[in-house]
Amino acid sequence: MNISNLMRIALxxxxxxxxxxxxxxxxIIIGVAAVITMLAIGQGSKASIQSQISxxxxxxxxxxxxxxxxxxxxxxxxxxxxxxPEDYEAIAARAEYxxxxxxxxxxxxQAIYRANNAPTSIYGxxxxxxxxxxYSIGEGDMFTENDVKASAKVCVIGKTVVENLFTNGEEPxxxxxxxxxxxxxxxGVLESKGDNTMGMDQDDLIxxxxxxxxxxxxxxxxxHSISASAVSEEATEDAIESIGEILxxxxxxxxxxxxxxxxxxxxxLITMISSxxxxxxxxxxxxxxxxxxxxxxxxxxxxxxxxTERTREIGLRMSIGAKGRDILMQFLIESxxxxxxxxxxxxxxxxxxxxxxxNVAQWPIQIEPYTIVLAFIVCTATGIFFGWYxxxxxxxxxxxxxxxxx
Numbered sequence: 573m574n575i576s577n578l579m580r581i582a583l584x585x586x587x588x589x590x591x592x593x594x595x596x597x598x599x600i601i602i603g604v605a606a607v608i609t610m611l612a613i614g615q616g617s618k619a620s621i622q623s624q625i626s627x628x629x630x631x632x633x634x635x636x637x638x639x640x641x642x643x644x645x646x647x648x649x650x651x652x653x654x655x656x657p658e659d660y661e662a663i664a665a666r667a668e669y670x671x672x673x674x675x676x677x678x679x680x681x682q683a684i685y686r687a688n689n690a691p692t693s694i695y696g697x698x699x700x701x702x703x704x705x706x707y708s709i710g711e712g713d714m715f716t717e718n719d720v721k722a723s724a725k726v727c728v729i730g731k732t733v734v735e736n737l738f739t740n741g742e743e744p745x746x747x748x749x750x751x752x753x754x755x756x757x758x759x760g761v762l763e764s765k766g767d768n769t770m771g772m773d774q775d776d777l778i779x780x781x782x783x784x785x786x787x788x789x790x791x792x793x794x795x796h797s798i799s800a801s802a803v804s805e806e807a808t809e810d811a812i813e814s815i816g817e818i819l820x821x822x823x824x825x826x827x828x829x830x831x832x833x834x835x836x837x838x839x840x841l842i843t844m845i846s847s848x849x850x851x852x853x854x855x856x857x858x859x860x861x862x863x864x865x866x867x868x869x870x871x872x873x874x875x876x877x878x879x880t881e882r883t884r885e886i887g888l889r890m891s892i893g894a895k896g897r898d899i900l901m902q903f904l905i906e907s908x909x910x911x912x913x914x915x916x917x918x919x920x921x922x923x924x925x926x927x928x929x930x931n932v933a934q935w936p937i938q939i940e941p942y943t944i945v946l947a948f949i950v951c952t953a954t955g956i957f958f959g960w961y962x963x964x965x966x967x968x969x970x971x972x973x974x975x976x977x978x
Contacts (some may be wrong), residue, residue: 596874597914599867602949608858611943612926613860614853615937631805638834649660653794654832660798662818669811672700673800677786681752690736694751695776696785704801705829712745712760723783730775754788808837868958875962900967907959915951
């Protein structure tokens with residue numbers, strides 16, 4: 573018996589039990605829809621995180637003090653003062669694969685303008701900081717290298733600071749604000765960047781010349797960190813190695829001694845977060861995939877029922893010449909049709925659910941073509957796997973016993 577005849581017989585059998593067929597497919601429909609939705613949410617979250625990190629500078633490198641010992645007591649990295657302005661100067665002058673570098677000191681406190689005040693953070697940097705951190709000036713200008721050298725009392729502020737201090741719509745440019753009693757003239761306003769991956773407001777900051785913050789506000793001689801930018805994302809590892817060699821020489825660190833600094837790149841952060849997102853996506857997909865397993869068991873159950881109900885039909889077909897493999901193919905085709913039809917409906921429902929999540933919950937989604945292809949492969953495999961045994965049992969029935977079956 574050819575495949576086209578078997579297909580017609582299978583379709584006629586399924587058409588005779590539409591409601592039962594739909595209930596059988598329900599597990600497959602829910603499973604496929606859940607898997608596609610979970611994968612879309614997982615991939616969308618991963619892409620969103622990578623995009624946000626890229627806006628911070630995917631080739632950015634951050635150098636911070638490392639943990640060490642002082643007076644025989646091991647100190648935390650936050651309390652160490654191992655980075656000096658001379659280290660920044662050496663990196664800027666000698667480091668390979670570096671396009672820009674900036675010293676960095678920071679402090680938290682109250683920003684004040686007339687009767688308004690708000691908590692914020694101030695960062696002492698140089699003119700390269702904007703390129704490294706992917707900030708841009710929306711209004712006014714950035715301070716100059718002369719301002720940095722002179723420790724000028726000027727600053728550039730973020731949009732959140734503007735909203736908190738200039739509540740009556742005043743023009744911020746040219747105004748004098750105070751940070752912890754130190755007056756600073758606003759010469760520029762940054763373009764808004766919104767929240768970062770960690771939920772921190774990237775517009776709630778004040779940028780001032782490095783010397784101004786270091787000498788006038790903090791009264792320190794060391795650096796909190798050094799920010800640098802590699803010439804490309806691919807050159808990041810080489811740049812990190814070059815920076816490490818320079819700092820080990822400056823700090824006179826032996827080959828077997830522990831570094832008193834840490835060099836980290838955004839690439840490491842992207843890799844870590846992407847790995848975590850992938851694990852969560854796989855976990856969610858496995859949970860959703862349980863529905864496919866349940867759907868497959870439902871198909872096996874219904875196929876057993878179908879074989880039992882049609883035992884005499886099977887005997888009749890065998891008695892007029894149908895072979896065991898024809899019976900096997902007939903029931904196997906029915907099982908696969910149930911599974912694939914459920915898969916098609918599940919894909920449509922999964923895509924619709926994904927966009928519903930995007931529009932209602934405002935979660936990022938990303939539907940990859942491979943997930944739809946994978947859904948059909950899994951559905952076909954489910955139909956074959958769970959339909960094989962009942963079909964095999966049907967093909968092994970004795971025609972005489974089948975015809976006598978009541």
